[in-house]
Amino acid sequence: MKPGVGVGVNERAGGPASVRFPLNRRTLRHWAKQLVACRLCRNLTLTAFLAILVIEAAILIPSYRNYEENLLSERVDVASQAVITFLKHTQSHPIHPEDLNTLIASSPLVGISLSRDGVMYTAGEAIEQPKPADGVLRNAPRTAAGAIDLVWTSDPTLSDYEVQARVDVSEVPAELLAFVFRILGLSLLIAVFVTAVTMFVIDRMMLSPLLKLRERISRAGEDAEHPLKYLTPTGRHDEFGEVEGAFNSMLKQNASYLARLHLLNRELDQLLDERTQTLRKTEQELQIRTLYDQLTGLANRNLFEEQLDRHFDQVTPGESVKEAVLVLGLNDFQALNGLAGHKTGDRVLQEIARRIGGFSADHGHVARLGGDVFGLLVREHHRHPFENLQARISAIIEACQRPVQVAGKSYECEVSAGVAVILLDGRDARTLLSHAEIAMRRAKKSSSERVQFFASEFGEQVHRRQEMISSLKAAIQNQQLELHFQPQFDRLRHCAGYEVLLRWHHPILGGVSPAEFIPLAEETGLIVSIGDWVLDQAVARLKLWVNQGFRGRMAVNVSAMQLHDEAFADRIAALLQRHGVSAGQLELEITETALMEDVERAMATLNRFRQLGLDLAVDDFGTGYSSLAYFKVMPVSRIKIDRSFVNGLPDSEQDEVLCRTIINMAHSMGCEVIAEGVETEAQASWLALAGCDELQGYLLGRPNSEGFTKSGRQHVR
Secondary structure: OOOOOOOOEEEEEEEEOOHHOOOOOOHHHHHHHHHHHHHHHHHHHHHHHHHHHHHHHHHHHHHHHHHHHHHHHHHHHHHHHHHHHHHHHOOOOOOOHHHHHHHHHHHEEEEEEEEOOOOOEEEOOOOOOOEEEOHHHOOOOEEEOOEEEEEEEHHHHHOOOOOEEEEEOOOOHHHHHHHHHHHHHHHHHHHHHHHHHHHHHHHHHHHHHHHHHHHHHHHHOOOOOOHHHHOOOOOOOOOOHHHHHHHHHHHHHHHHHHHHHHHHHHHHHHHHHHHHHHHHHHHHHHHHHHHOOOOOOEEHHHHHHHHHHHHHHOOOOOOOOEEEEEEEEEHHHHHHHHHHHHHHHHHHHHHHHHHHHHOOOOOHHHHEEEOEEEEEEEOOOOOOOHHHHEEEEEEEHHHHHHHHHEEEEEOOEEEEEEEEOOOOOOHHHHHHHHHHHHHHHHHOOOOOOOOOOOHHHHHHHHHHHHHHHHHHHHHOOOOOEEEEEEEEEEOOOOOEEEEEEEEEEEEEEEOOOOHHHHHHHHHOOOOHHHHHHHHHHHHHHHHHHHHHHOOEEEEEEEOHHHHHHOOHHHHHHHHHHHHOOHHHEEEEEHHHHHHHOOOHHHHHHHHHHHHHHHEEEEEEEOOOOOHHHHOOOOOOOOOEHHHHHHHHOOOOOOOHHHHHHHHHHHHHHOOOEEEOOOOOOOHHHHHHOOOOOEEEEEOOOOOOOOOOOOOOOOOOO
16 A cells, blocks of 8 residues: 555645545544444444344355255265266176275265165165155254265166165264354454444434534533523534524523523512511511510410420320420419519529520420410430429429529529320310419419329329339239130131230239230330240140140230340240240231331341241231231231121121121232131121131130140130
């Protein structure tokens, strides 16, 4: 190649630079970068490349087959000519085996068989299933050595011999492979060339203009203050030219809008500055007047109620009593104000406000309600018992009754207080304040009780609760708790298992309902030790029953605290191993509410239960809250219909629909269903006909301390 030929066609002759075709490494690298950056061009190029490959593959497949058939035909033709030539030379003398071996050695034949008039001559490899030589050779079966068996029927050219031959075609696959590589190489070369041309055309016609337009749009968007800076003349008369023209028109329109907007902004800024200053002063004055007491700096009644309502909205219904609204009133403050003067009275009120404010971290939770009356939200510490609420109220009153020093003189103020407990005495700030003020006025009239609760039974509830907690702790230590066992029956009234029920016989109060002491145990954390004790006793009793021939299951209820204990499953495994009881005979009953409190931890514990081989049942199904999205993946084997749905059967149409829905849903999820609270034959019959698998209730068997009898049967009552 002559020097300079690759630079440009007309460069040496002084031609225009636009005629150049600088196909060098830098240009190719530039195209490659732009191709990778442009998704549209990349997709078009890839599509073209794949289309070429598909077309060439479609051409290659029949070519491959034809080429294979041609190669086989050539080998067979050579073998056929060798046989014909051999038979012509042997017409004048008989055929000898040495002649056949010579034929095999000088041709593609590896075996041959000649027959005429009942005389057969063979040599070489044996021929098994010959195929007519004029058929499709590539479909003929081949031997392990790569040969095909063929047959030529009687023909004048074969001297009326019937010829069967085995032709060696082992070299055909290698020739086919070489053919495929040649075709593939040529196909890839064509595909690469067409792709390169496509890249060049796309770059010149689409990619470069598109990227330039995108860059201009991006820069104009970032520099919205100067739209006219990015105007460019339209250089093309196609769709790209139309897009550039539309963009230029938009820039001009934006420039006119921007000029008008700047003018309006200057006018608005001036107005806003004037209005903002005025409103700020007014807002400060209004806030001080409407939300805060001018004398003490505490919140007034409006702000106090607003803050309390906002706080109470976060309180969960059913939550234990932990907060109260306290209203304090100074006794005989009017006399002090009259004797010492209003200035001294104001100083006393300011000091009392400071002392009360020290008991609240939130300024909106303490207020001067008017005159000598103050309000305060009193909170109980979570780690202290309930009487701590009264202790904090006592501390506040003691702080307020300490003498106040004003100008060297000491003034004492007697305080009366009213208390309204949240949820017990009301749920909103206005109601609680009203009730607390009523209790305060009642305290002022009382000669002995300076603190009055709006609900007089509150103190009794707190006292009874503390007594119950102490008694429950003593019951655990003194082993006053007892297990009872209620049988569970299948539809044929055969005992399938027992549910463990916890009973507490108080030495003074007698039998205490589980509905009273179980929630108390869960609130105080005693449920963990009680639950471990129940499991230990239940598994020990189960081992005793198994030795007596019991083959059913024993169901034990599990609380939310146990379910979320990471070591709970390991303790059960150790317990089963220690007593030598099969995990398949122990069933754990859990509630929907316990499952949903912490789904991730509950799922981890449930999967661990399933690994141990424990059966899992959902108790009181339909009474709590659950998510079927989680429930369908939980490893549960049994669902218990709550007694509230069973009570109305079979007269309540709504209960029938609910029970039938639960049964069908459980069966579709592969779970069995057991109904509790069955007390009538009508209920039992309806449930059995509806497909309920098991029944439990007073109709069939009441809880007792014995459970399984030595006879091995639980009789229906």
